[in-house]
Amino acid sequence: MAYTEDRAAWFEGQGLWQHVPASDWNDWVWQLKNRITTLDELEKYMVLTQDERRGIAFAGHKLSLAITPHFFNLIDRNNPNCPVRLQVIPREGESIISREEMLDSLGEDEHSPVPGLVHRYPDRVLFLVTDRCASYCRYCTRSRLVSNAQDYNFHPEYEQGLRYIESHPEVRDVLLSGGDPLLLSDKKLEHLLSRLRAIKHVEFIRIGSRIPVFLPQRITPALCDIFKKYGPIWMSIHVNHPKECTADLRAACERLSFAGVPLGNQSVLLRGVNDDAGTMKTLVHRLLQMRVRPYYLYQMDLITGGSHFKVDVRKGLEIIHALRGHTTGYAIPQYVIDAPGGGGKVPINPDYIEKITDEEVVFKNYEGQTYRYPLTNTPVTRTIKSASTT
């Protein structure tokens, strides 16, 4: 169902944790220490469905349960289908594995020359610097290693990773991801960024993080100073539903922007969360208000136990079609499928072109009306008099 909440309403405050001093609430370490991680803790705050109880029992073998108090406040505890709830509270569906699904759906492990580093494209590397996150998304592409619930034994090797990048001059772009890189201490992060910045051939550093959404308190002035010092650092945040756009997230994005960090958003198309055009339109508008450019909309990767989130690609195309021409161009993300097995991101777009000949392109606009763009240049009349005739 489309999300229709008042467009001017942005959740703010401490919600269920009114009794906690503001100094604690605004401390990211307090938020981490007070995460909800067990069935008992969850049941203190809400009545769970059988489906959820069974999912939680299985989570310890797949991907741990953890929800920050900040994010928990966004859950509608009276609605089992709440789009925030679906993202972080496990369901029994996680234990059902389909034939099409894979543990390492993007084939990252086979392109990993040192632990924690993936080098698939010639000019860029993915540097997985931790297996921890502030909260765990039930559809996570890296659930094989994130939270280490599957005994994956993930141990990123910073020094080996840095040396690998130093000795590969073709690497111009480094993406720090994980897990969530912003869970590292300021000291560790500064060390990593300073080492990367010192490598002459590394032109572009970016971070993939859901911390601003789960734990906006982590975006401290001290962290922003580090980004200023080693910038430009680009960042992709990860918001799937407009309810996640809180006043605290908006303020965190503002701090990052003012520190010179360009912000993009990556959403995953998820059944029951954002698989309708109205919700997506509200989301992309909120992102722009927060200074965040909608960047990618991902078709969900084929991860094991993820089929209950899977949306038909035709639905995704319908959503993009409903955005294009109907809202600001900046608001429209690129819909992509990350090719299973490691073929990279492939853009998929609604088909506007009817035909292309040597003479013309025939296409439809956003309203379904047909237009023609000629490819020929046919002189009709001379409009500029030549010098000899004057």
Ligand code: SF4
């Ligand atoms: S924050 Fe990212 S890495 Fe962590 S669980 Fe969510 S999707 Fe996975």
